[in-house]
Amino acid sequence: MIRILRGLAHKYFSDEEAVILFLLLVAGTAFIIWFGAMLAPVIASLIVAFILQGLVTKLVRMGAPEIVAILGVFTVFMGVMVGFIFGLLPLIWVQVGKLAGETPRIIGELQSYLEVLPQEYPQLISAEAVNTLYQQVSTEVGHMTQWLVSFSLSSIPDLVALLIYVVLVPILVFFFLKDREVILGAIARLLPPQRPMMLQIWHEVNLQCANYVRGKALEILIVGGATYIAFKLLGMPYAALLSLLVGLSVVIPYIGAAVVTIPVMVIGLFAFGWGSHFIWVMVVYGVIQALDGNVLVPVLFSEVNNLHPVAIIVAVLFFGGIWGLWGVFFAIPLATMLKAVFTAWPVAYSIPEPAGDDVAE
Template sequence: MTMKAVFKTWFERYFSDEEAIVLLLVLVLGFAAVIWLGKMLAPFFTALILAFMLQGVVGWLERHGLPRLLSVLVVFLVFLGMLLALALIVMPLVWNQLVDLVQETPRMFTSVQAWLEHMQTRYPTVITPAQIDSWVATAGREATQLGQRALTLSLASLGNVLSLIIYLVLVPILVFFLLKDRESLTRFTLSLLPQKRTLMTRIWYEMDDQIANYIRGKAIEIAIVGGTAFVTFWFFGLPYSALLGLIVGLSVLVPYIGAAVATVPVAAVAGFHFGLGEQFVYVVVAYGVLQALDGNVLVPILFSEAVNLHPVSIILAVLFFGGIWGFWGVFFAIPLATLLKALVQAWPRSVAKRDQPLPQVDLQD
């Protein structure tokens, strides 16, 4: 069979349905808008995500007898209070601890060098002076590059203060109107789509609950894990507890990898502050218990039906979408992978091909 015939057969199988072509066009335009207009429309996309998260609470209040507008006002005021608390209490505390940690880095660096020299004295055949010099030089280069990145970020942030203020004003306003006028905005959006949208409707209903549950569940997981980590570190007297709690909370965005990466700063700060004694062991054990409870108790409760993907698919989705869209790509990697899976399963095929049974493959051979 020639390549032309193969391509023709493939095209007839997957694009013989008119709605499949329309759906493909909608998906391409949607992804193109996010890729090329993402920075410009970032406040709108952020507000859309937040409104999507809050809509579930608004619907719950409506089901319990509150009018629509009153439900929106209650949820919006709670959201605004949490946003102000984050901006005025949490972020300044985290920033101050980050500054203290940067200032403390030279002393930590000196302590590591002294410890390596001590280990070289005890085990001269295992650790040589040349290895110590190489490690110290590498660590020094990495510290210098990290400082340069931090300085660049600080200067860029100073230049974008006005943009940040505009962002903080626009997002709450957009969230309010997206919640308040949800039905009219939905009708307007649907009017732009073709009348025949059976496939799109089926995929939307299939994905709506999963995406909503995932986004809300992930936000709740970040808050619970980050807050519990902060309280745990503060209880043991670990410095930079707010900064470390934020790192541990955000680590849940990247399944499997995030927990391992967050272990490094926690263990490093605990080791520098307490030494390798009992207190260090207590902190590491408490952190391990927190991660175990998150993976074996909290995640099954929050995402019991939301995610049904193989771990390899999840890791590939995190790497791919994170490489394209950064933080938001990592955050939405699992919903996007679930969407792709739903598209593959629901994509219309030609009647002749669709009705044929799939070949049976014996995995024992």
């Protein structure tokens, strides 16, 4: 056993830089797990600044002074943030409340649809199965309605937290953009002067994660905006709420699109019934999904290394279980980071000389 452990240590930790990197990864993960909730505004600001830094860099390469580029990008960010808080967010909240109020009517129509199924398909569906399904749906919808009521009654602490984010995040984002070189220089002074493996991993992670995060943010805006315009033109109810769900669904490849299709179909069915209007809604929605998967994704993520679908699903389940929504959003960048670490990790294939006690054995 001692010989096996010594061999593994020699193979993967014979390089001093590998040991330091391993300790940094363990310490960073533990820090985020224990203090992540407390420092959530700082982490959110880092993520936003990381996304915006690409625009700043492009403007500087085009000849704009750095401070002008920072101020311009920050102004655009503040405009988008104000528009979301005072424009889109109230509209979505109103539509959520309206949908909760129409829930009894939707349940009643759902019951009428379900009652017809045993008569048309007696070999496949029984009346007992329909009754069981209806009771389960009614129970889940009742729980959801109670959650909405309790959420509205206990929303004052959430509003306070939202105000903290609204005030702190823009300030932190500005200083992260303005003093980026100073912050990175201070961190670099804490690391060993000779760090070729860390530089290789940083370059790979910075390239892959930056392209992915910025591309994914742009994909959410394009898919969500296109869905909202299409649904409004087709007269689809709850267009803002559904377009938000469709936009966020691109965060989880394969799974998100399949899950969000269910509420789109249900609301379209209860709004228009089985007819040409409902078919048009689903056709347009399918075209948007097809264009996203076959045109938009290859264009936005052409420089990102593709991961195997199994690796993506495992990463989404694992990091989502640890960090919730943030873990789901950054599952692929985190998986890419792990891939870069494993690729650059130094491995010593030479067999270490056995110690005296090993020879005696």
